[in-house]
Amino acid sequence: MNTPSLSRPVDRRDFLKFSAFAGGGLVLGYYLKSAGSASAAEVVKPAAGAEFKPNAFIRIAPNGVVTLVSKQPEIGQGVKTSLPMIIAEELEVNWKDVVVVQGDLDAAYGGQSAGGSRSTPNNYNEFHKLGATARTMLVEAAAQTWGVPAGECSAAGSAVHHAATKRTLKFGELVAKASTLPVPAAADVKLKDPKDFKLLGTRIGGVDNPKVVTGQPLFGMDTKLPGMLYAVYEKCPVFGGKVVSANVDAIKALPGVKDAFIIEGTANLGGLMPGVAIVADSTWAAFSARKQLKVTWDEGKAANDSWDAFTAKALELSKQPGASTVHQDGDVTTALAGAAKTVEAAYSYPFISHASIEPQNCTAWFKDGGFELWAPSQNPGGGQSAIVSQFGVPKEKVIVHLTRSGGGFGRRLSNDYILEVAAIAQKVSAPVKLTWSREDDLRHDQYRAGGFHFLKGGIDAAGKIVGWKNHFIAFGSVQAGRGGAAPALRAGTGGNLDAEQFPSKFLPNFLNEISVIECNIPMGPWRAPNNNVFSFVMQCFIDELAHAGGRDPLELRLELLAQKMSGNYDAARMTAVVKLVAAKAGWNPKKFPRGQGQGISFHFSHSGYIAQVAEVTVSKQGELKVDRFVCVCDVGQQIVNLSGAENQVQGSIIDGIGTAMFQELNLERGRMVQGNFNDYPMIRMPDAPGKVEVHFLSSNNPTTGLGEPAIPPVAPALCNAIFAACGKRVRQFPISRTDLRWS
Amino acid sequence: MSKYTLNVNGQSRTVDVASDTPLMWVLRDNLDLVGTKFGCGVGKCGACTVHLNGVPTRSCMTSVSTVGRKAVVTIEGLSADGSHPLQQAWCELDVAQCGYCQPGQIMTAAALLKENPKPTDQDIDDAMDGNLCRCATYLRIRAGIKLAAGLTTAGHGGGK
Known part of the structure; x- marks a missing residue:
């Protein structure tokens, strides 16, 4: 999870510090242990000191904690656990030494769309190579330390071993040396023979399970930022309909409401549809105000379809x-x-309808001429592109943090809700979370x-x-x-x-x-x-x-x-x-x-x-x-x-x-x-x-x-x-x- | 706006909210207890289930003004450290897919096991009927309840 912990107040300075890591994905200082226990007290902390970072996906700390970045959106399909397993298999790291963190949208990770059941096949071979590259470097670091040929050394159980002399160096002990070595070409690293797999094919519990069962913040809906406002967005019940007028002045006078305005939108049924936004100081204030909203619609050409x-x-x-x-x-x-x-x-x-159990939502902050988003999306790159073309901001000014999604099923490949919150955020000077009702979700699906x-x-x-x-x-x-x-x-x-x-x-x-x-x-x-x-x-x-x-x-x-x-x-x-x-x-x-x-x-x-x-x-x-x-x-x-x-x-x-x-x-x-x-x-x-x-x-x-x-x-x-x-x-x-x- | 002092997870918490605010939004927006999930807002999905004096309750349909001094227990307060047998069983069997509904599933199941420590399959189906799982992890939810109840031992069918 890339948003600050919600169980305690986070001041703005802390928040910005967290945000500064947006490209790398490592935001929180600690992560729950990944498997086998629901204990919230049990944490694994990467120790202070330089880490060994052979690529954008792997970081090994001197205390032996291996941090693996999961770049794909996690929507319940399990990739946040399964793809890091591939790296861990080749790396020969014990799974208990691994912590998995969610990567944000970052070109360094390559494609990050989760659709078509392609997350595994598109990354399977590459992830083997990532792990094998790091393992090769750790073995080389041990061989150089011992002054023996690398071919006499082997990695297993989060350590490198020299069988002839029964010597062992743990991965953490090799961090400094490995960090000085050149990264070998992917073609030069040897992948494991599948018959030697120890981790792949076994049963590994989801890395977020301990957070799921203790109710900790994980999902887009759980995002909370200092000073955040809460928005709802009413669209025409007839697809393609436009706003003629709305009682936004009356809405603005309602308790807790900070603003209300019409968004002209476009005719793109998968894009920013026209509607009326209400921004309030709580979700319920926004939901309550919406009940008083009166909109005159131009229902358009589809008004008689059945x-x-x-x-x-x-x-x-x-x-x-x-x-x-x-x-x-x-x-x-x-x-x-x-x-x-x-x-x-x-x-x-x-x-x-897809009826994902987490209704569509997204949090956006418009500042310094750009957007920062916290998005439960299957297609964050698509969301970024859509914002670039809708609002004319440069791509590098659209930062997308990926949250866990409460189901996807293809629904979150469309980024309509991301465009909506971006349009709303442009008009308010604070971070804002857009929450769709279930009725919005069933009546405005793709x-x-x-x-x-x-x-x-x-x-x-x-x-x-x-x-x-x-x-x-x-x-x-x-x-x-x-x-x-x-x-x-x-x-x-x-x-x-x-x-x-x-x-x-x-x-x-x-x-x-x-x-x-x-x-x-x-x-x-x-x-x-x-x-x-x-x-x-x-x-x-x-x-x-x-x-x-x-x-x-x-x-x-x-x-x-x-x-x-x-x-x-x-x-x-x-x-x-x-x-x-x-x-x-x-x-x-x-x-x-x-x-x-x-x-x-x-x-x-x-x-x-x-x-x-x-x-x-x-x-x-x-x-x-x-x-x-x-x-x-x-x-x-x-x-x-x-x-x-x-x-x-x-x-x-x-x-x-x-x-x-x-x-x-x-x-x-x-x-x-x-x-x-x-x-x-x-x-x-x-x-x-x-x-x-x-x-x-x-x-x-x-x-x-x-x-x-x-x-x-x-x-x-x-x-x-x-x-x-x-x-x-x-x-x-x-x-x-x-x-x-x-x- | 009115002030309400609630007993949440054993702690006294005071909030200043509109009297018709559902307990779910008070928990989520005011008290930062986001384990209680918004799914439908009409009491039909169970993702917002909390215990009120031990009774599983849809917090999206419970106005804050009606809670009074009743003990509110949310998923965050079910155990201090994730050690409730259901939480442990859920991890042992790797029940969750997306995980969004699971706090509500666990809260409903916890109330069931308190009332009925050795439920039959029919008891489980009846008790859990109000909790939707869009990923349809129902087989593992059933298995998780049985494991937590000591009716089965862990084994095939989950993750470690």
Whole structure:
């Protein structure tokens, strides 16, 4: 955490002293011990004296404390623990000697965006080299001290050893000597053989756990600065609406209110939207004043939009050919005409919110012609760039401190709330924290887009799939394409079908086409974007075709995977995880009595190959209970932190269940209807399955991330199990909209 | 604005706030006890759970004027040093992902274990139903409660 301790007053001079370290990340003088104890009293202090700093990420103090900088935003995906583990592994430091500190936004660290499950793969090799470089230098320092060849020395257990003479020097004792040595080129350092890993693949508790369980300040919401003010920001409930007028003078007269003003904003739905800011001396004073706020809005062009009208439009579009082709192989029309049997189905899913449990917030201080920010962001560099272009300040005048985020799920890749607080901070002469209400969060998200799919599939007499057609009706807007392509009506972020979505390129007669409904709803990446809905559609329709042809859903899937035609999809990897999940789950759908069922699915996304089996019970009254999930993941060669990896997959599965079962936002008169957890239900403990079994299948492929790829297979495994249990086919999210009663 | 003297974590604390200020904002903004989290403001997520005379209470729905001399215990006061069995179990099993909801989860669980030291799975589900975990760490929360209650021993399923 980079903000000063909040448990005691911090005077301004102290605060500035802390801030001066913004580039390096080491702000507080001490840190809680990282693992194994929740004791707040137990601290590890780097001792005074010069540290050995072989690179921007590693500092070793003379007392042996190794400080590792975590540069990636921590949003609950566990990178603040797992990435430093990679350095520690190569460094041969005992984990108990490590303290991890959060790095601020700093070009010295390279890219710092946490998205696309890329934090691990983008840094894995580099972090090995960082640790190995420091280890090489420490070994050299010991060898020179002893006057022996470095090749006779080895590092282990936070020390360097000379086996022949049984001599040992602890890392702390080598700090002075190592600091005088040249840093070797990364290509010249030897990485460990994975078979010698001691730390990677083990279970390591999160480095912030002791602070989390004792309630110490960690999150953006916990930021407090001397003299800080508190802000709220009211935007038009209709996306894209503008402020005509507001009773800001009346608001300014309310208790605790320091200022109130209109911000003109822009038309960018992911940027600084128009609104009214209220700044007060406490959060509650700002929240209370907001209840008295009266704004006249120009609601704009989207004021009459509704989900119902969009649905009618989708049905109308479905009767026409798609506006464009996503991918085509062979001649699907002829293939379907010649099929022994055809199946048609319409699938749909609504807009949903990320609903991170920590509402959006950010603290900003405008001073000396620049901004200093304390941001719970997945994309702090994007926030910095957005501020530079919005306010015309130079990049070096935008300092961004990274706080822990109370969930991300893609929401905090957008920096709308950062622009808002910056605009507010420009008008007040003090640090200011903007706090969104939950209603702001649900009604002004960058939403997971809704969509509609109109499918037709054909099978031959043996139940083999001979043709597949999918007309996808997406939501979008007129926007420039990738690589500067001219503006056109395109599907929104997170709701765009690409040519690689399975079973694309596995069927000789295949057509995916797309039409786009123009809307003014902000859209953004939601955990495993695109994939989290397309997997539901594709893997459920495969199941429909299996049942139509009297085929076992597992066997038909393996048949499909065996007929890859083109593309980068690794069918062999997927086949291996599918076979393993079937074995681990004891795949045997016929063994279940009516009312209980087993469903299977698989999906590739974010470099991960994942297969899942769900087991459910559906009562005659239609009550759904998820009994068990079994999951196999191939995310490459190495699981970094087994505890974190398993937690991500278990959480993904329960998140996927809850999202499929309950979540939907309805649009009426251009605004989102649902506003809080009373009408936007999230999964709670009683609906979580009793058993979620996670297996990792190591393969000789690059190690990759686990924040997202386990999400997409969840909903189709679940819905396929529901069909197996009670014969009710779920083709619409949320599942609660489908009558599951049976007799 | 009115002055209220509260009993928070065994200490007498006086604040000068509007009478309708929720206890949650008093704790967070006035007393710098930020372990009590803002999640929804309508009592539906449980992130703001504190104990009032031992009863788990949504501090976002509790006006400061109604607290009186009731003993307020927040996550910071659950133990002096993070040694409450639930805090230790949460670290042992590496329950948290983002961690934002966990103080509220622990406060609700602490009240459960005080009332019912050996809860069944159903007891746990019933007691914890009001606490959302957006990261969906429910399996480890269940396991953490059982570990703290001495119903299981640590082992597979967490971090060390």
